[in-house]
Structure formats: C-alpha cells, structure tokens
Amino acid sequence: xxxxxxxxxxxxxxxxxxxxxxxxxxxxxxxxxxxxxxxxxxxxxxxxxxxxxxxxxxxxxxxxxxxxxxxxxxxxxxxxxxxxxxxxxxxxxxxxxxxxxxxxxxxxxxxxxxxxxxxxxxxxxxxxxxxxxxxxxxxxxxxxxxxxxxxxxxxxxxxxxxxxxxxxxxxxxxxxxxxxxxxxxxxxxxxxxxxxxxxxxxxxxxxxxxxxxxxxxxxxxxxxxxxxxxxxxxxxxxxxxxx
Amino acid sequence: xxxxxxxxxxxxxxxxxxxxxxxxxxxxxxxxxxxxxxxxxxxxxxxxxxxxxxxxxxxxxxxxxxxxxxxxxxxxxxxxxxxxxxxxxxxxxxxxxxxxxxxxxxxxxxxxxxxxxxxxxxxxxxxxxxxxxxxxxxxxxxxxxxxxxxxxxxxxxxxxxxxxxxxxxxxxxxxxxxxxxxxxxxxxxxxxxxxxxxxxxxxxxxxxxxxxxxxxxxxxxxxxxxxxxxxxxxxxxxxxxxx
Amino acid sequence: xxxxxxxxxxxxxxxxxxxxxxxxxxxxxxxxxxxxxxxxxxxxxxxxxxxxxxxxxxxxxxxxxxxxxxxxxxxxxxxxxxxxxxxxxxxxxxxxxxxxxxxxxxxxxxxxxxxxxxxxxxxxxxxxxxxxxxxxxxxxxxxxxxxxxxxxxxxxxxxxxxxxxxxxxxxxxxxxxxxxxxxxxxxxxxxxxxxxxxxxxxxxxxxxxxxxxxxxxxxxxxxxxxxxxxxxxxxxxxxxxxx
Amino acid sequence: xxxxxxxxxxxxxxxxxxxxxxxxxxxxxxxxxxxxxxxxxxxxxxxxxxxxxxxxxxxxxxxxxxxxxxxxxxxxxxxxxxxxxxxxxxxxxxxxxxxxxxxxxxxxxxxxxxxxxxxxxxxxxxxxxxxxxxxxxxxxxxxxxxxxxxxxxxxxxxxxxxxxxxxxxxxxxxxxxxxxxxxxxxxxxxxxxxxxxxxxxxxxxxxxxxxxxxxxxxxxxxxxxxxxxxxxxxxxxxxxxxx
Numbered sequence: 001x002x003x004x005x006x007x008x009x010x011x012x013x014x015x016x017x018x019x020x021x022x023x024x025x026x027x028x029x030x031x032x033x034x035x036x037x038x039x040x041x042x043x044x045x046x047x048x049x050x051x052x053x054x055x056x057x058x059x060x061x062x063x064x065x066x067x068x069x070x071x072x073x074x075x076x077x078x079x080x081x082x083x084x085x086x087x088x089x090x091x092x093x094x095x096x097x098x099x100x101x102x103x104x105x106x107x108x109x110x111x112x113x114x115x116x117x118x119x120x121x122x123x124x125x126x127x128x129x130x131x132x133x134x135x136x137x138x139x140x141x142x143x144x145x146x147x148x149x150x151x152x153x154x155x156x157x158x159x160x161x162x163x164x165x166x167x168x169x170x171x172x173x174x175x176x177x178x179x180x181x182x183x184x185x186x187x188x189x190x191x192x193x194x195x196x197x198x199x200x201x202x203x204x205x206x207x208x209x210x211x212x213x214x215x216x217x218x219x220x221x222x223x224x225x226x227x228x229x230x231x232x233x234x235x236x237x238x239x240x241x242x243x
Numbered sequence: 244x245x246x247x248x249x250x251x252x253x254x255x256x257x258x259x260x261x262x263x264x265x266x267x268x269x270x271x272x273x274x275x276x277x278x279x280x281x282x283x284x285x286x287x288x289x290x291x292x293x294x295x296x297x298x299x300x301x302x303x304x305x306x307x308x309x310x311x312x313x314x315x316x317x318x319x320x321x322x323x324x325x326x327x328x329x330x331x332x333x334x335x336x337x338x339x340x341x342x343x344x345x346x347x348x349x350x351x352x353x354x355x356x357x358x359x360x361x362x363x364x365x366x367x368x369x370x371x372x373x374x375x376x377x378x379x380x381x382x383x384x385x386x387x388x389x390x391x392x393x394x395x396x397x398x399x400x401x402x403x404x405x406x407x408x409x410x411x412x413x414x415x416x417x418x419x420x421x422x423x424x425x426x427x428x429x430x431x432x433x434x435x436x437x438x439x440x441x442x443x444x445x446x447x448x449x450x451x452x453x454x455x456x457x458x459x460x461x462x463x464x465x466x467x468x469x470x471x472x473x474x475x476x477x478x479x480x481x482x483x484x485x486x
Numbered sequence: 487x488x489x490x491x492x493x494x495x496x497x498x499x500x501x502x503x504x505x506x507x508x509x510x511x512x513x514x515x516x517x518x519x520x521x522x523x524x525x526x527x528x529x530x531x532x533x534x535x536x537x538x539x540x541x542x543x544x545x546x547x548x549x550x551x552x553x554x555x556x557x558x559x560x561x562x563x564x565x566x567x568x569x570x571x572x573x574x575x576x577x578x579x580x581x582x583x584x585x586x587x588x589x590x591x592x593x594x595x596x597x598x599x600x601x602x603x604x605x606x607x608x609x610x611x612x613x614x615x616x617x618x619x620x621x622x623x624x625x626x627x628x629x630x631x632x633x634x635x636x637x638x639x640x641x642x643x644x645x646x647x648x649x650x651x652x653x654x655x656x657x658x659x660x661x662x663x664x665x666x667x668x669x670x671x672x673x674x675x676x677x678x679x680x681x682x683x684x685x686x687x688x689x690x691x692x693x694x695x696x697x698x699x700x701x702x703x704x705x706x707x708x709x710x711x712x713x714x715x716x717x718x719x720x721x722x723x724x725x726x727x728x729x
Numbered sequence: 730x731x732x733x734x735x736x737x738x739x740x741x742x743x744x745x746x747x748x749x750x751x752x753x754x755x756x757x758x759x760x761x762x763x764x765x766x767x768x769x770x771x772x773x774x775x776x777x778x779x780x781x782x783x784x785x786x787x788x789x790x791x792x793x794x795x796x797x798x799x800x801x802x803x804x805x806x807x808x809x810x811x812x813x814x815x816x817x818x819x820x821x822x823x824x825x826x827x828x829x830x831x832x833x834x835x836x837x838x839x840x841x842x843x844x845x846x847x848x849x850x851x852x853x854x855x856x857x858x859x860x861x862x863x864x865x866x867x868x869x870x871x872x873x874x875x876x877x878x879x880x881x882x883x884x885x886x887x888x889x890x891x892x893x894x895x896x897x898x899x900x901x902x903x904x905x906x907x908x909x910x911x912x913x914x915x916x917x918x919x920x921x922x923x924x925x926x927x928x929x930x931x932x933x934x935x936x937x938x939x940x941x942x943x944x945x946x947x948x949x950x951x952x953x954x955x956x957x958x959x960x961x962x963x964x965x966x967x968x969x970x971x972x
Contacts, residue, residue, distance in 0.1 A: 049952070052948040052949065052951075052952055053876060053879045053945050053946075053948040053949030053952060054879060054945055054949075055875070055876055055879065055949070055952075074941065074944070074945065125875060125876055125952070127952070127955065127956050127959065130874065130875075130956060131956070131959055131960075131963075134960065134963070134965055135963065144416070144444050145373065145444050145445075146298070146368060146373075146416060146442070146444060146445035146446060147296060147298055147368055150296040150297060150298065161418050162416060162417070162418050162444075162445075163418060173873070173875060173891060174891070175890050175891050175892060199875070201873050201874050201875060201891075201969075202874075202875035202891075203875060212317065215317070216296050216297055216317065217296075219295040219296040220295065220296030220297075220298070222295075223292070223295055223296060223298075223368070223370070226370065227370050227373060227374070229959075230370065230374055230472075231374075231377065232963070233476070233962070233963075234374075234377070234378065234475070234476075236377055240444075387659070387687050388616065388687050388688075389541070389611060389616075389659060389685070389687060389688035389689060390539060390541055390611055393539045393540060393541065404661050405659060405660070405661050405687075405688075406661060455560065458560070459539050459540055459560065460539075462538040462539040463538070463539030463540075463541070465538075466535075466538055466539060466541075466611070466613070469613065470613050470616060470617070473613065473617055473715075474617075474620065476719070477617075477620070477621065477718070477719075479620055483687075630902070630930050631859065631930050631931075632784070632854060632859075632902060632928075632930060632931035632932060633782060633784055633854055636782040636783060636784065647904050648902060648903070648904050648930075648931075649904060698803065701803070702782050702783055702803065703782075705781040705782040706781065706782030706783075706784070708781075709778070709781055709782060709784075709854070709856070712856065713856050713859060713860070716856065716860055716958075717860075717863065719962070720860075720863070720864065720961070720962075722863055726930075
C-alpha cells in the first residue's frame with residue numbers, strides 16, 4: 001500500500017520496491033519513530049488546513065539524524081519511505097528518495113537545529129498566520145490570554161506568564177523558500193526569546209526542544225494567531241493595556 | 244502502546260511498566276470507566292479546539308474518587324495510566340503518576356465537588372468563551388435562544404425555559420490557575436443558579452451532576468457563546484427585549 | 487456496548503437487557519434500517535454542530551412505522567434500542583423505551599407525515615438557521631445560487647431552477663416545542679411549496695419524500711443559510727435583482 | 730453493502746446485482762483505481778463542505794477512459810458501481826449505470842480533456858468560490874501569497890512564483906449546467922494560462938494533468954479563495970501593490 005500511494009504521490013515516479021539499505025532509517029513498527037510520526041502529524045496538520053495543496057512541512061531530529069518530509073507531495077499521503085534523512089554535522093544526506101525532491105525548507109529547519117538545538121521544526125501555511133502578517137507590521141504581539149502560558153521563555157527556563165507579552169518576529173517573504181534562510185537566521189538572533197518566526201503572506205516556522213514541544217508550541221501559537229484575528233475584527237487590541 | 248505514548252507525552256519521563264497496585268483504579272475494560280472516558284472526551288474536546296496545546300482539563304467523580312487529567316500533557320494523547328485520583332474527603336491523592344504534574348485546575352474542580360456536589364467538571368480554552376469575556380463585562384447574558392433549554396436552573400429542579408435569561412459570571416484571570424480558586428468560589432456563592440463560570444481572557448469551567456450532564460451543559464453553553472459572538476458581529480443584542 | 491452506552495446516556499436509567507418483543511422493530515443488521523440509520527445520521531449531524539447538547543432530532547417513516555429519536559439524549563451516542571416507534575394511523579406507540587422520554591418534536595414530525603406524506607423529517611439547531619432568523623423577518627429568501635437547484639418545487643414535480651427564489655417561512659418560537667405544532671401546520675398550509683420551516687431563535691425543520699431526500703434538502707438548505715449569513719456580512723442582498 | 734447503499738442512494742432504483750460485463754471497468758482492489766479513488770475523494774470533498782447536497786462532481790481520465798461520478802447522488806455515499814465511463818474519442822458511454830443519470834457536468838469535464846489534455850477535473854460548490862464570485866467582477870485576482878506557488882503557469886513549464894498574479898476567469902451561471910459549456914470553453918481559450926474557471930453564484934471547475942495535480946490545484950486555489958474573502962473582510966487588497 002505504501003508503495004502504491006508513493007508511486008502516485010509524486011505523479012510520475014516509481015520508487016524501487018527492492019530493499020534499500022537506507023530503509024532501515026525509516027522502517028520501524030514504533031508509531032513514534034520519526035519516519036512514522038511525521039506521517040501521522042502531517043495527516044493531522046492537513047486536517048487542520050495547515051498543509052493543504054502540498055504546502056508546509058515538518059522535520060524531526062533524532063540525535064544527529066534529521067528527518068525531513070519531502071517537497072511537493074501531498075502531506076496527508078506521506079509514507080515513511082518518502083523521508084529524507086540528513087546528518088546534522090556533515091549536513092549530507094544519509095537517505096535521499098530518488099524520485100522525490102528535498103524540501104526547500106531544509107536550510108530553514110537546519111537553522112533551528114544548529115542555532116537553537118531544536119528537536120523538531122514545523123512549518124505551516126496556516127491562514128491565521130498569513131492573516132496576522134497582513135494585520136501586523138514588524139512583529140506579532142499579544143498579551144494576557146491564558147494560552148500564552150504554553151509558550152517558552154527560551155532565554156530562561158519555564159514558560160511565559162499570563163500577562164507577559166508574546167512577541168513573534170515577522171520576516172518578509174522571498175520568491176524562493178530557501179532564500180528566507182538569511183532573514184530567518186537574523187530573526188533568530190534578534191529575538192533570542194522566540195520559538196517561532198512568521199513569514200509575511202506565507203506562514204510560520206515553529207520549533208521546540210522535542211517534537212512534542214514543537215507540536216504544542218505550534219498549536220498554542222496558532223490558537224493565539226486565530227484569536228488575534230478575531231480580536232482585530234472587533235477592534236480589540238491584542239496587547240492589553242496595563243491596568 | 245499506552246506506555247509508549249505516555250513516556251513521550253511528558254517529554255522526559257519514563258513511567259514504570261511494573262504493575263502498580265494503584266493501577267486498579269485506572270484499569271478497566273469498560274469504555275465509560277472514568278479513566279477511559281476522560282481520554283475519550285479529551286480527544287473529542289481536542290478536535291473541537293477546546294484543549295489544544297495541552298490547555299484545558301477534565302475531572303470525573305466516581306463516588307468519593309476524583310479522577311483528574313494531569314497538567315501539561317497533550318489532551319488527545321492521554322492514556323488511563325496518566326490519571327491522578329484524589330479522595331474527595333481527605334483531598335489526598337490515591338494515585339499520583341510519578342512522572343506527571345497534578346493539574347493546576349485541581350482546587351477549582353474540587354470547588355465544584357464540595358460546593359455543588361458535582362459529578363464532573365470540564366475546563367476548556369474555547370475561543371468562543373475567551374471572545375465572550377472580551378465582549379461582556381461582569382456577566383455573560385443571553386435569552387430567547389432555544390439551546391438555553393439545555394441548561395439547568397440549579398436552584399430548583401428542571402431546566403431554563405426558552406425566554407429565560409442565562410447568566411454566567413465572568414471572573415478575572417490570575418497569573419497562576421490555582422489562584423483563581425477564591426474568586427471562582429465567590430462566583431459560585433454569588434450566582435447560586437449557575438452551572439458554569441467564565442474566566443476573562445482564559446476560558447470556562449462547567450460542571451454537572453454527572454459527567455454526561457457536564458458534557459451536555461458544556462456543549463450547549465459553548466453553542467450559546469459562539470452564537471453570541473456572531474450576534475455581536477451583526478450588532479444584535481444577546482438579551483432579547485421583552486415584546 | 488450498546489447497552490452500556492444506553493444505560494448511561496439517560497443518566498439515571500437502566501434499560502432492561504432482557505429480550506423485549508418490541509425489539510424486533512429496532513433490531514437489524516441492515517445499516518439503512520431506520521433504527522440504525524437514525525444513529526448514523528445523528529452522529530453526522532452532531533459532527534456538523536447541528537444537534538450538540540442533545541438538541542435537534544430526526545424521524546424516519548417506514549411504511550406506517552414512524553421511528554423517532556428520543557428526547558434529551560446525546561445524539562452522537564444513540565443506539566437503536568433508544569428509538570420510539572409510532573403507528574402513523576393510530577398515532578399510538580408501537581415501541582416506547584421505558585427509561586426515555588418521547589421527543590417533544592413528535593407532533594411536528596407527525597405534521598410532515600400527515601400533511602405532506604413525508605418519508606422523514608429532520609430538526610436541527612444549526613447556527614446558520616438561528617442567525618438567518620435574526621437577520622430576516624417573516625420569510626427567508628434567496629435566489630440565484632446554484633445550490634437552490636437541490637430544493638424541490640413540491641407543488642409540481644422537479645426542483646427549483648437556479649434563478650428561482652427559494653422562500654422558507656419563519657415561525658415564532660414558543661416556550662414548549664410541542665406548542666409549535668399549530669404555527670408549523672399553518673406555515674405548511676400557507677407555503678404549499680416549502681419543504682422546510684425555520685423557527686425563530688431555535689432552528690429548522692426539513693422533510694422529504696424519503697430519508698435521503700430529507701437529508702439532501704437539509705444539507706442544501708443549510709448551505710444556503712450559511713452563505714446567506716456571509717452575504718449579509720458583506721451587505722450583499724440574498725435575492726438577486728433581475729438583470 | 731455497496732449494492733445496499735446504491736439502491737437507496739438514488740432513491741427509487743434497484744441496480745441489478747447480476748454480473749455486468751461492464752463491471753470490469755469499475756472493479757479493482759487497487760485503492761487508486763479511478764472508480765475507487767473518485768469515491769474516496771468525494772468523501773473528502775464532502776467533509777470539506779464542497780459537495781454537500783449532491784452538489785459538485787469529479788472525473789478522472791485513465792488513458793481514453795473517462796470516469797465520471799453520476800448526477801444527483803450523495804457524493805459521500807458513492808460506490809464504484811455508480812460510475813459512468815465514457816470513451817474520450819467517440820464520446821460514447823462504455824458503461825452507463827441504468828438507474829442513474831449522467832452528470833450534467835459531463836460536457837464541461839470533456840472540455841478540460843479535449844482542450845487541455847487534462848487527466849482529471851474537479852467541480853465543487855465551495856462557499857469560498859461562490860463568495861469570491863460575489864466580490865469580484867470578471868476575474869478573480871490575487872498575488873503575493875505563498876500558496877500561489879502551487880498553481881501551474883500552464884503556458885510554460887513550472888508553477889507561478891510567489892509575487893506572480895494568479896488570475897482565474899469568472900463566467901456567468903446558466904439555468905442548466907450543460908449550458909455553461911460554451912462560456913467555459915471560451916474562458917479556456919481566452920485564459921490560456923488558467924487551470925480553473927469560476928462560475929458566478931455557483932462554484933468552480935479545476936483540472937490538472939493528473940488526478941493528484943488536479944486535487945492539489947483545487948486545494949491550493951480553495952485556500953486562496955478562502956483567504957481572499959478574509960482579506961476583503963478587512964479591506965485588504967488581494968493584489969499586492971508593487972513596492
């Protein structure tokens with residue numbers, strides 16, 4: 001079944017069904033093995049409307065192995081054999097499905113690994129994220145919403161408090177995704193407390209210490225982006241004036 | 244599978260797989276045993292967007308045993324072994340998963356049990372609830388919407404009528420969830436007819452005589468909160484003027 | 487499993503597990519037997535937000551047997567044993583689950599059967615329906631939307647055309663659901679071409695020649711109600727001016 | 730089960746259960762055989778609200794065999810035996826389920842095959858599509874949203890760039906769906922770079938070189954239509970002014 005889906009997923013491609021020695025990297029009966037979990041999470045993200053039309057992506061690090069979903073495939077139809085695997089140190093591919101293209105997000109994901117020691121990085125085209133970049137200028141800011149307490153301070157242990165202001169930088173989009181790398185890295189330097197970067201008219205990158213933390217941060221941030229758009233519709237400021 | 248999920252759910256934790264004598268409290272093949280039902284309902288609440296990003300919580304009472312979902316875990320990935328169990332009278336833990344933190348909602352849930360004799364209490368971060376607390380002042384009020392008939396009068400048997408006014412108090416949020424306890428208890432005293440309390444910029448607590456009633460009240464109230472936001476968008480008053 | 491759910495669904499009730507001679511009316515392995523299909527459709531309606539919090543209902547006629555979902559139960563947890571069965575001619579119950587209450591919608595459903603020869607009748611608390619009754623006066627009107635072509639003319643064979651005006655009467659809500667019967671019957675008489683009646687601040691009743699037609703009409707009408715609310719948000723008239 | 734559903738799907742019809750020599754065209758254990766895949770995709774489109782109430786349709790070409798979902802049936806209940814199969818060259822039916830009506834979209838789907846060499850064509854009643862036709866005049870235009878990069882240039886290889894302007898023509902609706910054929914064909918000629926045509930107050934037709942590409946284009950376009958409506962709500966232009 002996997003091979004059937006796969007061969008049609010990339011539209012003109014027939015992955016070999018012969019055993020590939022690299023397949024050991026993506027073959028596991030453990031549902032939370034990165035190659036399996038990426039597929040499960042992509043199905044969930046697809047149902048949320050975050051990665052429709054092949055948009056978005058996800059990468060998970062297991063020690064020095066970086067698992068990355070491929071470019072241009074339907075995210076809800078991913079199978080473990082579709083995964084690229086890169087070595088963190090050499091930045092060379094340990095596994096490269098012949099028929100697929102590596103994700104254009106790869107240098108962006110790698111920035112989260114090398115600059116922040118992240119365990120996973122999620123990229124979505126969430127409509128709430130895009131709308132927020134149309135409604136805010138250089139940064140997205142929100143304070144005094146309970147869900148903020150799910151977001152880490154990063155520069156010190158622990159999470160933000162309820163009345164803390166969450167600030168997420170917004171970088172300008174570029175024609176090619178890989179050309180975002182410089183400005184994403186600059187934003188990571190300029191905002192040492194951020195665990196996410198918004199991209200104008202494009203979407204969001206969110207990372208975390210582990211895949212579960214990245215998932216939770218992404219969910220909590222998307223919740224905040226969505227409610228910020230609703231607040232704007234009613235003319236309510238997203239940053240609460242101090243009492 | 245349960246253990247696998249569990250050990251990753253809390254991110255740095257490995258729950259013992261040895262048989263724990265306390266496990267009898269959470270081990271049942273009955274799908275409506277509290278430990279199982281909390282998991283099922285949390286998956287549903289997650290799909291509704293009420294408990295994303297580890298937000299929200301739920302507690303069910305079975306006689307004097309209070310089952311409580313833990314803090315800071317992904318609600319859609321809960322397994323029965325994650326449950327805390329507290330004795331209603333002594334307020335001591337009968338079961339405490341070593342690797343997990345008790346819910347910060349615990350004193351709030353206990354207030355519903357001790358002050359109202361509730362059978363279950365649900366806490367969500369519903370966006371409709373948060374929006375309503377931004378659009379209303381001290382109380383949320385709505386009348387003359389059919390769904391109101393699903394809400395109990397509390398001070399006497401039976402439910403509200405169609406044209407009755409549903410009033411739900413809104414308390415101010417605090418930095419720490421447990422610090423809500425005093426104002427929640429005050430609201431319960433001040434509004435003897437309420438089966439719910441809204442928390443500004445945070446969410447809602449809803450309780451009921453049984454878990455099913457709590458679930459139904461929560462669904463019906465959330466429906467009313469959602470339609471109230473829509474009415475506000477059109478400038479329609481949520482309390483109907485008397486004819 | 488059915489019995490387990492059932493006994494908790496009504497909160498204080500234990501239906502007998504002994505074989506009831508009336509059970510033959512609700513026991514079938516055919517997924518489209520009315521007792522099974524009501525359960526399936528209620529789960530779908532629940533997922534659509536049309537019958538949350540025990541709201542709404544559905545009835546299917548099979549020859550002279552009228553199947554009706556009970557009152558006050560969680561619609562997504564219905565099991566076939568929960569069904570009431572009434573004889574169309576005598577209007578007496580052929581089957582009455584002891585622990586459950588008959589639906590308050592019963593006289594309304596019967597009106598669709600006796601006055602229109604319907605094969606099924608659906609009642610939802612759709613938020614789009616409620617919003618439309620807040621935005622329109624005596625009738626809901628829409629024209630020149632393709633989905634209108636799914637709605638029957640009723641007074642003659644065939645469906646409405648694209649540019650035809652769909653008109654659905656809106657009746658005023660009453661404190662008790664059964665008290666809607668007179669005005670619903672009057673609306674059915676006054677609007678011989680309608681296959682639905684909206685109830686102000688309450689929801690909608692939709693019927694059809696068969697259960698599938700009732701389902702299709704209900705879906706198509708709800709689509710039109712939803713898009714009408716969106717059109718109103720943009721200040722677009724729902725009835726297109728003639729070119 | 731298939732036959733059971735089928736016989737009720739079309740409401741007054743009993744498809745023969747005898748083996749039909751044409752059944753070989755629709756009988757396959759391969760989940761991506763066109764007859765199976767149409768059913769799967771229609772369930773997904775139904776869940777997206779694109780084909781409720783029997784609206785919308787889909788067709789897949791396999792070499793010279795054109796598979797087409799029938800008219801007037803519930804799209805989420807389709808079974809492979811419901812499929813019509815037409816020969817591309819002779820435009821005669823190779824398979825015609827006796828009890829069903831061919832889709833009124835047939836000449837429109839055929840236009841995409843004959844004029845563009847498409848591999849599949851999707852037609853939905855997406856509410857975002859209908860809203861956009863109420864908010865735009867002769868064409869829908871949007872630029873500088875990342876999702877645009879999922880849409881093909883058509884007139885040359887490759888996809889649009891981020892800052893390219895996507896232009897989709899809007900044709901006027903007609904009373905009968907088949908009467909759209911002339912204006913659809915004219916739009917295909919007038920807009921050689923388009924892979925979709927919007928129909929005012931009706932929906933959208935999207936085609937692609939393969940079924941997967943058609944699905945991806947349709948998802949990406951619907952995402953853009955949806956975000957365009959949100960931009961309009963905030964008074965934001967969908968075509969970005971050049972910097």
